[in-house]
Amino acid sequence: MPLLNILGYPTIYETFAILPELLLVLFGCAALVLDVLLPRERKELTAYFCLAGIGTALLALWQVFETNRIRLPFTVFYGMIAVDGFSLTLRLVALVAAALAIAMAVKYLDVEEEQHGEYYALILFATSGMMFLSSGVDFITLYVGLELMALSVYVLVGYLKWNVQFHEKRGEKSSEAALKYFLMGAFSSAILLFGFSIIFGLTGTTNVEQVAGLLPGLFKANMLTTTGDARLMAIMGIALVAAGLFFKIAAVPFHMWAPDAYEGAPTSVTAFMSVGPKAASYAMLARIFLVAFAPLRVTGDPQIPGWAVMFGVVAALTMTVGNVAAVTQQNAKRLMAYSSISHAGFILLGFVAGNEMGYAGAVFYLMAYTVMNLGAFGVLLSLRSEERVGDKLDDLNGLYQKQPALALMMLVCLLSLAGIPGTGGFMGKFYLFGGLIQAGNKWMNILAVVAALNVVISLYYYARFIKAMFTGKEKEEAPVTLSPPLHATIVLTVILVLVMGLYPQPFSQLSRFAVERLGPPTPPQAAQK
Amino acid sequence: MTIQQIVFIVFALIITAGGVGVLVQRNPLYSAFSLILSFIGLAAMYILMGAQFLGVIQIVVYAGAIMVLFVFVIMLLNVRDDELHPDRHKYLLYIGVPLGLGLIAEVFYVVTRVQIAPAITDMHATGTVGTVERIGVGLLTEYLLPFEATSVLILMAVIGAMHLAKREKE
Incomplete structure (x- = not known):
């Protein structure tokens, strides 16, 4: 509509592309107002209101796809936001994760006596940040989206109050976790920004595609004589950006915050932050490394390894450290934290592989991980009752006798997390490993073997859950709080996990649609590296 | 010597004096005031480089809002003189001085050797930045x-x- 665009302002059609985000922010603000209007015992209506908001955003997202189907991909808002397969798919994942997390939290917050509208509003704000992360194609948009998401999550981690008599201990833990997470997060954001500023200083642009166009020039041999250190500066910038992002996805050696934050946060927040923000951080990692820094994935120069080598080392470390540390944990939330660290390593394998199968595998794995992890956390949430916190591994004891159906659903989620055939987790690992092997390189084959060994280790600690549920004896009776929304969410996640495992075609098609335009065509050097 | 160079030297001296003041004052409140001096000099530097907006913001945000916050905290904490033990952290001198020298060397290196990206020099040439x-x-x-x-x-x-x-x- 060029007529409407005389002034150079974004037209209504451009604004339409971010309609889902706008709706989320609107519903978030409305939820805050609604919270004030509702009487104390009806506060949970805010949750259903926010679910409706996410439903509306999902419809809007579908409309964005449907009306723009033929002209995909394109950018709006002066090249700040991309509407392409990747952004649409990852935005879908963010919305689904948020919807499931809200549905799970409704009754849990009643038990914690912390039923406030702010909780749901913050989740909506975080989700809009996650969606900006998925669709941003400019360092500035990406950074603002990241902070919008991260700040909301810091607050959510410290959501439990100190002064509620009964939960004194929990409130203290929650505040401590939030403070640790906040300090570390702020620090990593600073490192990330430092990296961005170096890249901006070298290229003079913040747009990911323009950076991709200018970076290889810095590595040309003749640049060496005139600028001396352009290559070093570029490497430093990339390393700093990588460090900041590795922190956000909790990859080793930047994973130390995860166990504390996951343990101290309210369990419903742990469930949310282990999937939604993680998936969104991966979206940012993909957008930066698979687009902006894509030319340096593998450099032609034998003295300068591309970032694929760094990612390979980090992936191997992340998987191994996460899995080995998880083996000895007694606290279920801490164990899940280490398990999520190791999953972060698995997803990085897709980046290392550097081919379509690897990238699509990473997206598929993110989808499968989102639903299976939320399912497992749903079961942990049901253990929380007036009498106990329900975050110990022993609290699962005897679950099969009390709630056989729930125990079986937990079993499906755990088997999927471990990667047993027939579940979504298996298909995800299958694609990731396939991508590595397809790359046909000695080091990548070694990496695949390391990953396979890690699957074996992870089987051990997931089996500990299973052992507790089926053979463990409960010391003291405690009821299982299984509210209808929580129950429905767990059933839904289990169905999704099974569908992904048994009939993965629609999901693998969606992942391939997502990564269609990511990454450069593999350069010839890649084969020899 | 052009007028710009003279202005630069004057304000560079003010910045340095402010920075030294922050270090040597025993009373934290005086340190905070020295920092304001340093910030004002920095604002003048920004304006000298054509970044008027940044210069104004520097005064409004740093010399105004953030320094008020500093002063508030210092006055609220109200640390008495006998509770201050500046001698206890003597060893920091041995870490601080080499780090400071390193920073100076780094700045010197950047100023003399590093080439600025063409896009940024263009922006400066057209005078549209800032x-x-x-x-x-x-x-x-x-x-x-x-x-x-x-x-x-x-x-x-x-x-x-x-x-x-x-x-x-x-």
């Missing part, structure tokens, strides 16, 4: 979306801070 007009236009066109997203971010931060600070009735 003016209030350029920033206003930028915020409402090219950077409209991040700008608006930041306002959502601030709204969210206010709500979050309120929630965390709110004490419930017993």
Whole structure:
């Protein structure tokens, strides 16, 4: 509509592309107002209101796809936001994760006596940040989206109050976790920004595609004589950006915050932050490394390894450290934290592989991980009752006798997390490993073997859950709080996990649609590296 | 010597004097005031480089808002003289001085050796960078979306801070 665009302002059609985000922010603000209007015992209506908001955003997202189907991909808002397969798919994942997390939290917050509208509003704000992360194609948009998401999550981690008599201990833990997470997060954001500023200083642009166009020039041999250190500066910038992002996805050696934050946060927040923000951080990692820094994935120069080598080392470390540390944990939330660290390593394998199968595998794995992890956390949430916190591994004891159906659903989620055939987790690992092997390189084959060994280790600690549920004896009776929304969410996640495992075609098609335009065509050097 | 060079030297001396003042004052309040001096000199430097907006913001935000916050904290804590033990941290001297020298060497290296990206030198040549007009236009066109997203971010931060600070009735 060029007529409407005389002034150079974004037209209504451009604004339409971010309609889902706008709706989320609107519903978030409305939820805050609604919270004030509702009487104390009806506060949970805010949750259903926010679910409706996410439903509306999902419809809007579908409309964005449907009306723009033929002209995909394109950018709006002066090249700040991309509407392409990747952004649409990852935005879908963010919305689904948020919807499931809200549905799970409704009754849990009643038990914690912390039923406030702010909780749901913050989740909506975080989700809009996650969606900006998925669709941003400019360092500035990406950074603002990241902070919008991260700040909301810091607050959510410290959501439990100190002064509620009964939960004194929990409130203290929650505040401590939030403070640790906040300090570390702020620090990593600073490192990330430092990296961005170096890249901006070298290229003079913040747009990911323009950076991709200018970076290889810095590595040309003749640049060496005139600028001396352009290559070093570029490497430093990339390393700093990588460090900041590795922190956000909790990859080793930047994973130390995860166990504390996951343990101290309210369990419903742990469930949310282990999937939604993680998936969104991966979206940012993909957008930066698979687009902006894509030319340096593998450099032609034998003295300068591309970032694929760094990612390979980090992936191997992340998987191994996460899995080995998880083996000895007694606290279920801490164990899940280490398990999520190791999953972060698995997803990085897709980046290392550097081919379509690897990238699509990473997206598929993110989808499968989102639903299976939320399912497992749903079961942990049901253990929380007036009498106990329900975050110990022993609290699962005897679950099969009390709630056989729930125990079986937990079993499906755990088997999927471990990667047993027939579940979504298996298909995800299958694609990731396939991508590595397809790359046909000695080091990548070694990496695949390391990953396979890690699957074996992870089987051990997931089996500990299973052992507790089926053979463990409960010391003291405690009821299982299984509210209808929580129950429905767990059933839904289990169905999704099974569908992904048994009939993965629609999901693998969606992942391939997502990564269609990511990454450069593999350069010839890649084969020899 | 051009007028610009003279102005530069005057304000460079003010900045340095302010920086030294922060270090040598025994009373933290005087240190804070020295920091304001340093900030004002820095603002003049920005204006000298054609970044008027940044210069004004430097005074309003740093010399104004942030320094008020510093002074408030110092006055609220109200540390007495006998509680200050500046001698206890003598060993920091041995870490601080080499780090400072390293920083000076680094700045020297950057100033003499590093080439600025062509896109940025172009912006300086056309004189469009840093003016209030350029920033206003930028915020409402090219950077409209991040700008608006930041306002959502601030709204969210206010709500979050309120929630965390709110004490419930017993």
